[in-house]
Amino acid sequence: MTDHIASTRTGAGAPGAGPANAGASGPEARAWLAGYADKLLAAVRPYASPSGSLITLPGTPGGYGTAVDGLEGFARTFLLAGFRLAGEDGADPTGLAERYAAGLAAGTDPTHPERWTRPEEHGQAKVEAASLALILDLTRPWIWDRMEPSAQEHVIGYLGSVVGDDAYPDNNWVWFRIVVETFLRSVGGPFSADDVARDLAAHDRFRRPGGWFADGPERSFDHYAGWALHLYPALWARMSGAAEVAAAAGDDLAVRSASDREHLARYLDDALALVGADGSPLLQGRSLTYRFAAAAPFWAGAVAGVGRPGQLREAATRIVRHFADHDVPGDDGLLTLGWHHPWRPIAQRYSGTGSPYWASKGLLGLALPASHEVWTAAPEPLPVDVGDVLTVAEAPGWAISATRDDGIVRVINHGTDHALPGADGGDSPLYARLGYSTATSPLLDADAWRSPLDQSVVLLNEAAEATHRTGFTPVPVECGIFAPQDPSDRANTQHSTGAVGLGSVASVHWVRADPGAPDHGSGRPGVATAAGRVTTVSIVRGAWEVRLVRVADGADPRATALRIGGWAAGPGLDSALVPLAGDIAPVSGATTADDVTPLAGPTTTPWLRYAPVPDGWTAVAVHLGRTAAGDPADPTAPAAAPQLDLTADQALVTWPDGERTTAELPTADLP
Structure with a gap:
């Protein structure tokens, strides 16, 4: 149970509760989400550069410029493409693996005219590097293992620039380096045990009561607790060689993962209570333009094996449907800076035209095969479906x-x-x-x-x-x-x-x-x-x-x-x-x-x-x-x-x- 100061929940998803307001069956939900994801991926194809390395979507460039926008467009849609490939065991009727492999090869080649902004050139590339590493690990048989050795060397060189780089903000960014260096070690690239030890220690400093994380030392409680600080540990624990990386950093992955799962389970108690009956997430905190990325912690629960799978699927799917019911994406199939409709003021300084595709995290469940319990379990209602909910989340x-x-x-x-x-x-x-x-x-x-x-x-x-x-x-x-x-x-x-x-x-x-201060939320x-x-x-x-x-x-x-x-x-x-x-x-x-x-x-x-x-x-x-x-x-x-x-x-x-x-x-x- 969550460490609440006080709690009154009337029938909040008690075992045996009836399926009031529960949604579609698992197979129906999965088929709908897969179709939604495929439309998102198809809509961005016309905006890819000739090599496929940059996906530069229309609109006013973000505060970090067009080059970063194009990198984000690639890396964040690569997340979604990777989930689709993994969940279908490599079945690839639309050629996702080939297209994204070509983009990887060009983007990481320092001599290519469509090369990417590198992590040592701009900090935002460190964020996108994590998405590249996660999906290269998740889709290893269909992308990495089929790349030419020279392309692999370029990828290692691109990602390897983060090793020993101390210019990482003291917040959820620590996970971007952990997952990149874990992938690098698994393919014979550079790796620093000291980096990982420092970053894991920082993550532990962010822990707060009741399953919560603060996004750094400040009282920063928002969706980053779920779509970053809970999500990445759940995925990292399943990366190739993660146990060896943890051991090299003086950590025990099994012990840490058990603690992470317990912390996630407590967090999900609050996170489920924060989903409206119409599927709307809480409108609070920065980066709201990521929209249904708010579904990510529920899929993380499914990946980690905590929570009730039917209820986790219901929460995640209902969040995505909330936006689909409000015409997201629009007629052009693109995610924009906005919420239910394009609304540029929702953006922070770091938000560009490709940024909204971090919403891909809200479709992580598609990486789980149709046989997974999150898809086979019967649907269960959310807490608000069953009765009034009244509780206090101590940390925030x-x-x-x-x-x-x-x-x-x-x-x-x-x-x-x-x-x-x-x-x-x-x-x-x-x-x-x-x-x-x-x-x-x-x-x-x-x-x-x-x-x-x-x-x-x-x-x-x-x-x-x-x-x-x-x-x-x-x-x-x-x-x-x-x-x-x-x-x-x-x-x-x-x-x-x-x-x-x-x-x-x-x-x-x-x-x-100060009117000139940068807006980071x-x-x-x-x-x-x-x-x-x-x-x-x-x-x-x-x-x-x-x-x-x-x-x-x-x-x-x-x-x-x-x-x-x-x-x-x-x-x-x-x-x-x-x-x-x-x-x-x-x-x-x-x-x-x-x-x-x-x-x-x-x-x-x-x-x-x-x-x-x-x-x-x-x-x-x-x-x-x-x-x-x-x-x-x-x-x-x-x-x-x-x-x-x-x-x-x-x-x-x-x-x-x-x-x-x-x-x-x-x-x-x-x-």
Whole structure:
């Protein structure tokens, strides 16, 4: 079981659970995914260079230039081609092996006019080298073993440049060198045991409770935990010679793999809970344009032999189908920078026209033969199909709440900001917001990076500039049963443990951001001005969050108001804020804007503004759900909201269904 702070799951995939909302049979799912993959591969063929080494897709070049774009287009579609070859035991009716072998030979030949950018020339080539190595190992009988010796030498020379290179970021990139050097050693190429030992040690430093990984030393929790830091260990353990590489690095592969499988199994408990009923992944974190790469950890579970295969297949397949149902890819068959449709602002600086094809990882299951248990097991429902899900993932500091009625998964965030504790940079909308979901996107326009609005608690100055909370400190919040002092008071005996609480204290700050800083997904650096300390507590149950806010004495006198923002919701969604407690009556409003998220339609964000900055606790109820047919979705007052009784150190919440929860409130502004 995952090391949750608290957990309430109603029938979340218990053994014997019925197949509510479960999808197609294994053979049907595999056939559909294979057809989808083959169309993706066919669509990129017209964009290959004469030698086949570069696949340069249309669109504005990425931040690293056209040469890197072409390399990515090759390497990332090579992943998908390799999965198809491996899963069919080399059967190759469309000539994938021959085409990609030719591209490998040309791309790694330093004298060829269509040669690739090399790892020592640009860091992004180190990422793509890992895909080349993984698939050369996976398809060894059909590609590597059939290459001319001179071509093999060129491949070894190209990949071998990573050996001893210390310019690898301290994050998921460590795995790119591990898999490259493992392949190199298996074919007689250069190899450094010291490199692998350092990289495995770094990977171990990224481990966090409950099966999670941080993508580096910062509080960087996102899809990279699954599609990189869990995926690569599962694949590496099956590479030729991996045990010998581990031993040379002073490690025991069997022991490490057992630990990795256990860690993955715990992670999958949370990962399954984060998939919406419609198959949407959580819209949180960088590199969202990789789309259904979010299915990769479920296939990793199948590869590693952990989890229930029918449920893993259902999760992975439903994620891919979610995008197919939203016309991904488009009419031209190409994956673009976007989500449901092309939307360039979703890109980071490193994103180019070939980047979206890391989505290939979400089709890894095709590398497993039709006889594998992931394809033969009966389909099983996802947790959200069976009942409401309410749990806390300790490492990222997320309260996860999924509701069966509308199929939405919500995350209330008090632990993730893609920064170190005490940092004073700007908030990243992708990481530092108080909430994320499978039905909404954070606002991602330029204003959202400068001045947080959605899912935020901010202080405003006279220019209406909002503070940032990056660098905050999580604080514990204990939720429990409401128990009246008089046991005979039967009118007040309703109670519930079905709620969870999280909190954080932020030294909030205004930021004059550096407009020239590269965008890698984290908040913008700049000159910070302290504004005060703000404590925020979230009590979560179902579609509701009761949010309590207290501004410490001594806030900067330039802080003229407190503003609380709700969910940024598109058409068909109800996003609401309801005042519950406070000394000041707020001004309420809602901001509507077009083209500010990768989702279709205008986005409306409700907010409440309190001026002057209130003393003591201020509390609001925050709601996200689907709009009933014909309901205009009043953004300020849904039909029923929680009620709150508040003392100096305790909150008593009465939920719309009459259930009650108590929460102990922090008594100090900083722990």
